[in-house]
Amino acid sequence: MKRSLVTTTLLAAIMLVSGQFAIAGEKWCEEDPVLTIDGRTVDYTASFPSTYVTGTTVNWTFHIPSNVLLAAAITPPALGSPTIKSTVRIVRDLPAYWLLSKASVVTTVTFSSSASFATTRTCSRCGGRFGSTSRG
Numbered sequence: 001m002k003r004s005l006v007t008t009t010l011l012a013a014i015m016l017v018s019g020q021f022a023i024a025g026e027k028w029c030e031e032d033p034v035l036t037i038d039g040r041t042v043d044y045t046a047s048f049p050s051t052y053v054t055g056t057t058v059n060w061t062f063h064i065p066s067n068v069l070l071a072a073a074i075t076p077p078a079l080g081s082p083t084i085k086s087t088v089r090i091v092r093d094l095p096a097y098w099l100l101s102k103a104s105v106v107t108t109v110t111f112s113s114s115a116s117f118a119t120t121r122t123c124s125r126c127g128g129r130f131g132s133t134s135r136g
Contacts, residue, residue, distance in 0.1 A: 030045050032075075033088060037068050042123060045120075048119045060075075062107055063105065065096055066095065067097065107123070
């Protein structure tokens with residue numbers, strides 16, 4: 001009986017105490033342009049702390065092969081999310097590639113802001129016929 005009472009009391013104390021602590025991380029914002037090259041899609045993401053949304057512009061430059069037939073980039077403001085200002089440039093300055101071979105895309109990401117802060121960059125669906133290299 002004593003063991004049961006002690007165990008129940010201990011479990012109740014643990015449940016009450018553990019529910020009071022909260023660890024909150026910093027909130028991040030993401031800018032997610034989608035680049036389409038000759039019918040192939042590559043998704044990019046640049047993240048930074050949400051504290052710096054006001055006054056920050058994310059600048060994307062996509063360097064693609066000179067013989068790409070069709071290239072377009074869509075950014076979140078075009079998709080209905082005007083929270084993060086962004087610019088996009090597509091530059092055809094990489095060597096031409098054979099249509100059945102792999103090609104590279106070099107991506108430069110810069111942040112225009114009056115403050116310094118940590119950032120992260122990722123690329124999904126980067127494999128296949130178009131590889132991606134990120135600079136920033």
